[in-house]
Amino acid sequence: MELTILASLVVSTFFTALGAFSHTTKRAIGFLALQAASIGFVELVYCLLELITGLHMEALISFLAVFIEWFTSAAVSPLIIYWGMIKTENISEKPLVNNKKALASIVTLTVLWLIFGSLFSNLLPKRLDILPLTALMLLFSSFLIVYRKDPLKILVGLNMAENSLYPLIAESPISLVPFILGLMVFVNIVGVFVVMEAYREYGTILLSKWRVG
Amino acid sequence: MYSLLPLLSLVAPSFIGFLCLFTYPFKFLEAFFRRIEKLALLLGTSLTLLIVMTMVPYILSGEALETPIFSLKVDSTNMAGAVGIVLIFFLASLYNVEAERGGRLKPSMYNFFVLLFLTCMLGLLFSYDIFGIFLLVEMTIGVSIVLVVHNPTKISPEASFKYLIITAVSALFVLLGVLTTFISINSSSISAIMDNSEFFRENSRLAMFIVACFIVGLGADIGLVPFHGWVPDILPGSPPTVNGFFTAEPIAFILALYKLINPFYVIYPSQTIILLLFCIGLICVIFGVLSAFSQKDFLRMFAYLTIEEFGHMILPFGLFTSFGLTAGQFYLVNSSLMKAGLVLCLGSVLINTKTSDMDSLGGLIGKMDETAWSYIVCSLSIAGVPPLSGFYAKWLLYSAVYDFLSPLVGIVFSLLTVLFLICMSIVSLAVLVRSFHQIFLGQPARGLNDLKNVPWEMWLPTLIIAIITILLGIQPNALFNLIKQP
Incomplete structure (x- = not known):
């Protein structure tokens, strides 16, 4: 794996972990945008350099595709969730487990990943050497999905998980x-629509209050 | 054989769906559309039924219809499933004429999503492209969530959010499996997996990882244990008609799952895959039946029985034998049809009495006799009582399990497994007969004396399904001929 790609993956993994611990919905959305921006940045720069040096049609198409992909995950999807937040509320809720336990779990996961990742990376074909790092990011994202009671943060987690597959999607x-991106946007719109309908019914977006309501 | 029929069967419902959607922004068309909304949906589903039925003679003569440019193929492995899906959609859209009373979506939007749902189901069956399958899986999820939230009740947003999260996470697993496959073989065609068999034999762990991704991803979409969390919430949370449409979903998902993992099994015939699917199937059966037994709400009871049926459906496919595939397809189509019959009957009861609590119901046979008879016929069929079609489906299933197990584990253990499955079917029959007794027999419950029968548009589809099960029981070859392996 190239060093620049590794660096971008490490940075985006870091943003994913920060997103998992963010208190407010707004901050979680911010980390989603940062994670998405950093994960696709290297490929975007590569395509831009190829476009500048090559100046041919294929390079232009490839750059446009990567740019749209990057822009959708770094701007459009977070904005859809942000719009949902404006229409409902920006809450700061207590996660289902406290931060200390979540941190301990993340550290354990990272250690396990270091052990198993190094074992499996020998077994994986060269073309799939990014898979262990992708899996780690996927695990961090699942924290947001599993331990949060705010449906918008859960949606953020879902997007982060989808973004973690970005290096593979790029292939x-x-x-x-366009179809993959269209569906990504569609699922986000559906998610926000459901949250808004629930907010209208229960008067809160806190999942724990929905059942009581 | 090159044919545009597979493509046409996808284009027809989506085109009518887009026509319906076209009226959405225009206020002046709204009044006009309200008059034809139910007919437009019926037109879309009946036209699709017609197109799919025109493919039947080709399949019966042993031909396969292909639209290679879109990687679409119809043959004896998916024809019966397609007939089942379009039939369910047609009957449910007939039921929709009276049962759909409006909700969160405008009628044009509702029609669009239902027809898009039908397109996705057929696309999942016909597509032989792994990316195509992923896109259709994700679209199916999105569309079904919108259809659930259409229900104007309080519980539907919560149910649909739960459904969204579980299925969206599962879609990531499907995507991971698809991308790993694509990167490994540089092709998105399912047949290319077989062409690269050497690569997967050398990287058997990778093949197992991909299979696991597909099982987890599509297993959660189907509602297999332990990813079943959304099933008991979705049925009470959805409109009755949408529940009818949903009964077609397992046909597409289970056949898509089989289509995705079968090549890997052929390349690397690991017993782990069989054991995994067999165990999941058995756990679904046990969990579903036992949970259904204690339910007082008939929709939740039905949801757990649905999980039990998922278990029965997955069992024969998990054997990866030719007979297992035949038995699985027969069981899948028959069970989905019976479930459609049952859920539409229960929907009629819910719409008529405004309750799904079985304790506050009773004596409805005098008021809703057609619904009651259809309910009991479908119940007996799904439990495998002769001479109905369900008996034949169960017989095939047990034979496939026995044939597979007996050379491996001996006659005694195979017989015990089959006996255990029969016992589970008897328990599910008891649950269904008890629900029939509570809902339809006895003295009419308080407040239900002045109840009128549901309109014919609501009981006719259930009656048609009941007649189909009797006819298929007498002449199972009508369905079996569509499934026979070339």
């Missing part, structure tokens, strides 16, 4: 990129 055929 998919360009013709499929």
Whole structure:
């Protein structure tokens, strides 16, 4: 794996972990935007350099595809959730487990990943050497999904998890990129729509109060 | 054989769906559309039924219809499933004429999503492209969540959010499996997996990882234990008609799962995959039946029985034998049809009495006789009572399990397994008969004396399903001929 790619993955993993601990919805959305921006940044720069040096049609198409992909995950998706937050509320809720326990779990996961990741990386084909780091980011994102009671933060976690697959998605055929992005946006809109409807019914977006309501 | 029919069967419902959606922004078209909304949906589903039925003679003559440019293929492995899906959608849209009373979505939007749902189901069946399957899985999830939240009740947003999270996470696993496969073989065609068999034989752990991703991803979408959390909430949270449409979902998802993992099993025939699917199937059966037994709400009872049925459905496919595939397809189509019959009957009771609590119901057979008879026929069929089609489906299932197990673990253990499955079916029959007794027999409960029958548009689809199960019981070859392996 190239050093720049490794660096961008490490930075985005760091933002994912920060997102998992963020108190308010607004801050979690901010970390989502940062995570998405950093994970696709290296590829975007590569495509830009290729476009500048090559100046051919294929490079332009490839750059546009990567840019749209990057822009959708770093700006459009966070904005949809942000819009949902404006329409409902920006809450700071207590996670289902306290921060100390969550931190301990994250450290344990990282250690386990270091052990198993190094074991499995020998077994994986060269083309899939980013898979262990992707899996770690996926695990961090799952913290937001599992331990939070704020549905918008859960949506942020879902997006972070999807973004963690970005290095793999980048390998998919360009013709499929618009469909994958379209679906990503569609699922976010549906998610925000459901949260807004629930907010209208229960008067709160706190999941624990929905059942009582 | 090259044919545009598979593509046409996807284009027709989506085109009518888009036509419905076209009226959405125009206020002056709204009044007009309200008059034809139910008919437009019925037109979409009946047209699709017609197109799918025109493919049947080709499949019966042993041909396979392909639209290679979109990687679509219809053959004996998916034709019966397609017929089942379009039939369920047609009957549920007939039921929709009277049962749909409006909700959170405008009628044009509702029609669009229902028809898009049908397109996704058929696309999942016909597509032989791994990316196509992923996109359709994700779209199906999005559409079904919108359809659940359409219900104007208080519980539907919570149920749909739970559904969204579980299925969206599961879609990530499908995506992970799809991307890993694509990066490994540089092709998105399912047939290319077989062409790269050497690579997966060398990287058997990677093949197992991909299979695990598909099982977890699609297993959660189907509602298999331990990813079943959304099933008992979704059924009470959805409109009755949408529950009818949902009964077609397992046909598409289970056949898609089989389509994705079968090549890996052929390349690397690991017993772990069989054991995993077999155990999941058995756990679903046990958990579903036992949980259904204690339910007082008939929709929750039905939800748990649905989980039990998922277990029965997955068992024969998990054997990866030719007979297992045949038995699985027969069981899948028959069970989905029976579930559609049952859930539409329960929907009629809910709409008519405004309650799903079985303790506050009773004596409805005198008021809703067609619904009652359809309910008991479908119940007996799904439990495998002869001479109904369910008996034949269960017989095939037990034979496939016995044939597979007996050379491996001996006659005694195989017989015990089959006996255990029969016992589970008897328990599910008891649950269904008890629910029939509580809802339809005895003295009418207080407040239900002045109840009128539901309109014919609501009981006719259930009656048709009951007649189908009797006819298929007498002549199972009508369905079996569509499934026969080439």
